[in-house]
Amino acid sequence: MIKVLRGNPTPEELAAALAVVQARAAAVAAVAPGPERTDQWADPAATVPGRRLPHPGPRAWRTSYWPR
Template sequence: MNIKVVRGNPTPEELAAALAVVRARAAAAAATPPGAEGPRDAWSDPARIAAARVPNPGPASWTRTYWPG
């Protein structure tokens, strides 16, 4: 694995910290069995979108819209 510093002048301690994070993430990804997903957060869960109510416009709903221009 090669890491290239593109900008700035990090100290050896900063490089060591960044490398430790990258290696820990790589080890965690390698330890996960193939096909297994990690925990999903609520933001990326498709069920969140499906659970939202579809708006049901009423007879006067056009009065509450905004058309710029």
């Protein structure tokens, strides 16, 4: 619902404003991405060989959070 708070728009001005709002809403809905995948444990890309893994050692845990 659109409510005019100030002024007295003509029907043509109101129709133009409504057309802009509807066009913007349609554009946003068309570009909206799908739901993000939250289950990263099942990601097949996680099993791809050749990724840099931390080397064993006393400070290897420090690099365990680095992007892979």
